[in-house]
Amino acid sequence: MNILDTIKQSSQGGIRQLAILADPDKCDPEGLKERALLAEESGVDYFFVGGSLLTRYNMASCIQNIRNHCKLPVVLFPGSIMQVEPTADAILLLSLISGRNPEMLIGNHVLAAPLLRQSKLEIIPTAYMLIESGHCTSALYMSNTIPIPGDKTDIASCTAMAGEMLGLQLVFMDAGSGADRPISPEMIRAVRQSIGCPLIAGGGIRSAAGALDMWKAGADMVVVGNAAETRPELIREIDQARRAMNKEG
Secondary structure (H helix, E strand, O other), rough: OOHHHHHHHHHOOOEEEEEEEOOOOOOOHHHHHHHHHHHHHOOEEEEOOOOOOOOOOOOHHHHHHHHHOOOEEEOOOOOHHHOOOOOOOOOOOOOOOOOOHHHHHHHHHHHHHHHHOOOOOOOEEEEEEOOOOOOHHHHHHHHHHEEOOOHHHHHHHHHHHHHHHOOEEEEEEOOOOOOOOOOOOOHHHHHHOOOOEEEEEHHHHHOHHHHHHHHHOOOOEEEEHHHHHHEEEEOHHHHHHHHHHHHHO
């Protein structure tokens, strides 16, 4: 079974999923090794790899480091076509539907298409939505777009609905790396009620309670990045909370 089908099957079965995000620009080998070992031990579902800015090309070495220490599927979460790395398992082909920058909607995809066609990556068409989080994140600045205001649940719902109608297979709501605050449960709940495809949420999660709030609101998968870099043991704490929630149904 491919990764998209696995995500969909878990979503349909009410099984909450967890992904750890590794930014190649911030990955020191020892820190990444620790997170990979903790992720494997805890039962995390996926490793996402990518970032808004790449100042040194170490995607391949970052992925190899993860593979050296865990068997989790590695999924690219690319900030640019420079982050298409064929040694991963899959790529979230992000269309930034919350903004109006044509390069992020289709332009970069045209440039990346030949590389993706030649690779063996599983390509997962993903509706990507940036949500306002209190300050200008790297993702917001680099994408040159305006995020959806954090209190405009109707705009978020209609945007996600349109993405699904266009045929995108996942919806990824992101407050951005290092967000001041996570996406509100109210907004996640509204988007969940407006779509049938799996819903991913990330950005600003600093505790197990924060991750639980997102799952309870309707996110199928939660993505944790910066906080796990700063405090790797958070991976175990969040996964324990997730396991308890999955057992409760």
